[in-house]
Amino acid sequence: MFWNLFKKEFKYIFKNITFYIFIVVVGFFYFSQFSPPTTNESLKPSTPQELKAQNKRVWYGxxxxxxxxxxxxxxxxxxxxxxxxxxxxxxxxxxxxxxxxxxxxxxxxxxxxxxxxxxxxxxxxxxxxxxxxxxxxxxxxxxxxxxxxxxxxxxxxxxxxxxxxxQTYEDALKSYKELLKHKITNAEGRLFADYLGISAGIFPVFLSAFILMKDKRSKMQELICSRSISSYTYVLSKYAALCTALLIPFLIFASHATFTFYRIAKFNNYNIDMLAFFKYTFYWIGPTILFTTALGMLISVVFNNGIIAIPIQFILWHSSLLPLSGDYSLSKFVIRFNCLGGYSNYIKWGSSIALNRIFYVTVSIILALITAYIWSKKRGVVGERIK
Structure with missing residues (x-):
């Protein structure tokens, strides 16, 4: 039954215009903020003399x-x-x-x-x-x-x-050598997850807050209440389907980024980690999606109103956006690492990031189970209408 409900909800999500708006938003963050390279040029910084010869500003960030x-x-x-x-x-x-x-x-x-x-x-x-x-x-x-x-x-x-x-040219050259040492895509993958993780922290709520409410506005509730479908099976199948669907756009853009840097690496004889973008998508963005979705569903069920979940989620999301790096306390559900490279800092903060991600995966599962429990109480016994 779980798998059948999962497939049913998964197909429904792809008929929802809000989901395609979400894909556009993620794409906006990918192309405008992460901004993948469009040429095969070397990532090595040009010297000040080379920049001046090309009438370009001498600026290394x-x-x-x-x-x-x-x-x-x-x-x-x-x-x-x-x-x-x-x-x-x-x-x-x-x-x-x-x-x-x-x-x-x-x-x-x-x-x-x-x-x-x-x-x-x-x-x-x-x-x-x-x-x-x-x-x-x-x-x-x-x-x-x-x-x-x-x-x-x-x-x-x-x-x-x-x-x-x-930054000086020497600073930029040092950063370039550090990128090469750590296979380029690992640093790019962290920056990718930083920018796209911002969208994962707020926009899924526009789907999750209404995923259970829509059945109350349709004839679906008669079907739900007329069959012996466990509330946990029903709610968790929807939760799993939505989280899976929400992860897909990030995986698509991770694939595009991987292909882009594979092309650059092949042209310039660089060594890259082909799994880097996928690794940070699952590791950093995944828990954010799980939490945003679970919280939106819970709030909508508690208040019988999906709209209320949006401002609450917005406040929590906004509080997680700053600082741009270095704060991975358990109050931050969006991981910010807004720099290209910074491997020494990543190692320094690695255990805090891991603890943060484990915490939010655990909390997300608990919130989903609480949502199912509340849903079962509101649903009542088989044959009653959802309250």
Whole structure:
């Protein structure tokens, strides 16, 4: 019976227009954010001279500031830009927005700057001009964030994502050699899972929140209640079918990425891991799909309303988007590793990521079982209508 219900639901999902909208959304993240290479050119960075000869900008990306003095400098200059422009960047839901500053708020920024260093520091990058220790500087910007209403890029949560210092050619070449050492596609696979995992954390709810509700709006409930179908069999078959269907678009794009990098590797004689994109799809994105789907189904059954699941899921999803890497606590159900390479960090955080994924697989199964239990209580005995 489980397999028959699974097949029935699986076929139904492919008749649902929402599922195809979901595929488009995943494709948008794949092509616009992950952005796979479109040529077979070498991944080795060009030298500054080569870039200049091609009239291209000499830019190798940015790297995170790790020197406290350099961080203070970057933040100080950003404070000055905010003060001069009259607005500051704030993190609002999924967007970063420039918010206008009142005269009082501009004065708060000026006071923070004066505490950190004199105005002379704007023109003269001299560490000796910094008047505070790193801890004192942190307290100053934390206090400023509160005075500006929170969610600014001076908060502990957002500050390290503000930007960084430019990478040099040597930095880029070192990263390239690290990519080769770890077979390129492993690093690309992590970045793939980072970007596409964002879509897995919210958009499945538009299907999962209504998968049980649709039967209450149709004549299906008479069929369900007229037969001796276990509530657990019924709910879990739907859950399994939906999770399987939701995983398919990610596997399709993982296949495209694998083919793309296979072509590049063959052309440039690189060594790649052919299973890398699939590995991170199952390992990082899979548990996110399981949790998003299970939570959406549970909330819709508890409240008898699928709409309620959407804002709840949105709040949880948004709280998992930042920081862009490094936080794999159990409160984060979306894995963020927004960098290409970073193998040493991946090794450092590997056990935390593994624990996080195991936790969410376990929680997802528990939520699905709870959903089936609640469904059985609402359904009542065989022959009754679903409440």
């Amino acid at each position: 940015a790297k995170q500031v790790v020197d406290p003095k350099k961080e203070i400098r970057e933040i100080y200059m950003n404070l000055y830009r905010d003060y001069q422009s009259g607005h500051t960047l704030k993190n609002r839901l999924i967007l970063n927005l420039n918010v206008n500053l009142s005269e009082e708020e501009k004065q708060y920024i000026k006071e923070a700057m004066d505490k950190i260093a004199p105005e002379e520091y704007l023109e003269k990058n001299d560490e000796k001009l910094i008047k505070v220790s790193y801890e004192e500087y942190l307290n100053i910007v934390r206090d400023l964030d509160e005075k500006l209403g929170g969610s600014t890029f001076y908060s502990d949560k957002n500050r390290k994502d503000m930007g960084g210092e430019p």
